Amino acid sequence: MTPAARRQAAIEILDQILTGEPAEKALTAWARRSRFAGSKDRAAVRDHVFDALRCLRSYAALGGGGGAGEISDANTTGRQLILGALRAEGADIGEIFTGVGHAPAPLEEAEEIAISAAPQMQQAEALDIPDWLWPAFAASLGDAAEAAARALQQRAPVHLRVNRRKTDRDAAMRALAEEGILAETHPAADTALSVTEGARKLRNSSAYLTGLVELQDAASQAVIEALPLADGQRVLDYCAGGGGKSLAIAARAKLAVFAHDIARQRMKDLPARADRAGAAITVLAPDDVAAKAPFDLVLCDAPCSGSGSWRRAPEGKWRLTQARLDELCQTQAQILHDASQLVAPGGTLAYATCSMLDAENGDQVAAFLDRNPDWQLQRDHGWQVQDGTDGFYVAVLSHFSDG
Ligand SMILES: C[S@@+](CC[C@H](N)C(=O)[O-])C[C@H]1O[C@@H](n2cnc3c(N)ncnc32)[C@H](O)[C@@H]1O
Incomplete structure (x- = not known):
C-alpha cells in the first residue's frame, strides 16, 4: 500500500x-x-x-x-x-x-x-481531554496536569518485566539483543526494561515464548514491588484479569498465589501464562474464594477509568462519562469492602488502579479508612504518565489485630 x-x-x-x-x-x-x-x-x-x-x-x-x-x-x-x-x-x-x-x-x-x-x-481541546473531565483531571494532577495530558497524546512505550524465576535483567537484555530486540533498564522497577528497538518482533521471540520476559508496564511492576511480600505467605490477586499482577507476585518470593476475578473467563489464559513463566498460580472460581480465606495479603487491582493507560487504549478517554466514573467508584468501594473480609487478622490489603484521578485513588482509600477504623494506611504512591510509565496508584493498608 x-x-x-x-x-x-x-x-x-x-x-x-x-x-x-x-x-x-x-x-x-x-x-x-x-x-x-x-x-x-x-x-x-x-x-x-x-x-x-x-x-x-x-x-x-x-x-x-x-x-x-x-x-x-x-x-x-x-x-x-x-x-x-x-x-x-x-x-x-x-x-x-x-x-x-x-x-x-x-x-x-x-x-x-x-x-x-x-x-x-480551548485548553482541554488542545490537550485532548473531554470538557466534563478537565476540572477533575486538573485538580487531581495539579501543576502536572498539562504535562500528563500531553503525555497521553503520545504513543506508549513498550515495557517488559524480567521474570526473576528464570533469569536476571542483564541476561534477559542479552537474550533479547540476540533476536534484534534492544532494551534498556527502566528506573521505575528493578525488573523493568524499556524496549528501544525491535518491539514488533517481541511476541515471536524465544525470550518471550520461553517466559524470560513478560509484557508489563514499569509502573505495574512497581506496584508489585511496593507490596510487603515474604516467603510462605498466602496471597490473593482479587481482580486478576489476565493475571499480569499474579505472575509478577509469584516471581517475587516463595508464595502460595491465588487468582480471582468476577469474570472468570478473563483468567482463561492464566494457566498457560503461568506455565510459561514457571509459576504456580491457583485460579479460584468466584464461589470458592471465601472458602480459601484468610489470606496474608489481598491485592485489588480494581476496575477503573483507565486514565493512566489511555495512551494504550485511547477510546477509553472519550467513552468515559461522569455516570460511568461514578459507577466505577461505587464498584471500587464495594471491592475494597469485600476484599478486606478475606484478609487474615493483622494482614495486608493493597488497592491499585491504573488511574490518575483522585476520586478513584486517594479519595477512595480515605473513604475506606473512614468506614473501617481497624485499618491503617502504610503507604501510598502514584505514578504519572509524563514520567515515562502508565499512570498508576497503589495504597498498602494494614489491619490492626488484637491477637
Ligand atoms: C484492572 S483489571 C485487572 C487487571 C489485572 N490485574 C492485570 O494485571 O492484568 C480489573 C479486573 O477486575 C475485575 N472485576 C470487576 N469487578 C470485580 C469484582 N466485584 N470482584 C472481582 N473482580 C472484579 C474485572 O473483571 C477486571 O478483570
Whole structure:
C-alpha cells in the first residue's frame, strides 16, 4: 500500500469507530477484508488510527471540525482526523489527498477554507481531554496536569518485566539483543526494561515464548514491588484479569498465589501464562474464594477509568462519562469492602488502579479508612504518565489485630 492508501484506510476505519464500533473490532474487520495489506501496512494503518484516537479533539479541530470530546460526535469525520494529523505532523496534505489510486480524494473548497487558519482551541481541546473531565483531571494532577495530558497524546512505550524465576535483567537484555530486540533498564522497577528497538518482533521471540520476559508496564511492576511480600505467605490477586499482577507476585518470593476475578473467563489464559513463566498460580472460581480465606495479603487491582493507560487504549478517554466514573467508584468501594473480609487478622490489603484521578485513588482509600477504623494506611504512591510509565496508584493498608 502507498502511504496515501494507508491514510485512506485509516479514514474509513475511523469513520466506523466514530459510529460507535470498538477500535479493535473495526481494525480486525478491515484487515480481514484487505488481504492485500501486508504486516507493515497493517501496523502503519493501526498507528494512524490510534494516533488519531489519542488526539481526537485537537486533530478534529485542526482538520476543520471540533466538538466537546465525545467519540460519537456526529460532527467529526475520519477525514478531518487524518487531515488534522497531517497538519499536526507538518506534512504536505496535497501529497496525500491526491485522489490517485487508493489515496484520499482531493480537498473540496469547503475543506480548504476550514483548514486555512489555525483553530482557536480551548485548553482541554488542545490537550485532548473531554470538557466534563478537565476540572477533575486538573485538580487531581495539579501543576502536572498539562504535562500528563500531553503525555497521553503520545504513543506508549513498550515495557517488559524480567521474570526473576528464570533469569536476571542483564541476561534477559542479552537474550533479547540476540533476536534484534534492544532494551534498556527502566528506573521505575528493578525488573523493568524499556524496549528501544525491535518491539514488533517481541511476541515471536524465544525470550518471550520461553517466559524470560513478560509484557508489563514499569509502573505495574512497581506496584508489585511496593507490596510487603515474604516467603510462605498466602496471597490473593482479587481482580486478576489476565493475571499480569499474579505472575509478577509469584516471581517475587516463595508464595502460595491465588487468582480471582468476577469474570472468570478473563483468567482463561492464566494457566498457560503461568506455565510459561514457571509459576504456580491457583485460579479460584468466584464461589470458592471465601472458602480459601484468610489470606496474608489481598491485592485489588480494581476496575477503573483507565486514565493512566489511555495512551494504550485511547477510546477509553472519550467513552468515559461522569455516570460511568461514578459507577466505577461505587464498584471500587464495594471491592475494597469485600476484599478486606478475606484478609487474615493483622494482614495486608493493597488497592491499585491504573488511574490518575483522585476520586478513584486517594479519595477512595480515605473513604475506606473512614468506614473501617481497624485499618491503617502504610503507604501510598502514584505514578504519572509524563514520567515515562502508565499512570498508576497503589495504597498498602494494614489491619490492626488484637491477637
Ligand atoms: C484492572 S483489571 C485487572 C487487571 C489485572 N490485574 C492485570 O494485571 O492484568 C480489573 C479486573 O477486575 C475485575 N472485576 C470487576 N469487578 C470485580 C469484582 N466485584 N470482584 C472481582 N473482580 C472484579 C474485572 O473483571 C477486571 O478483570
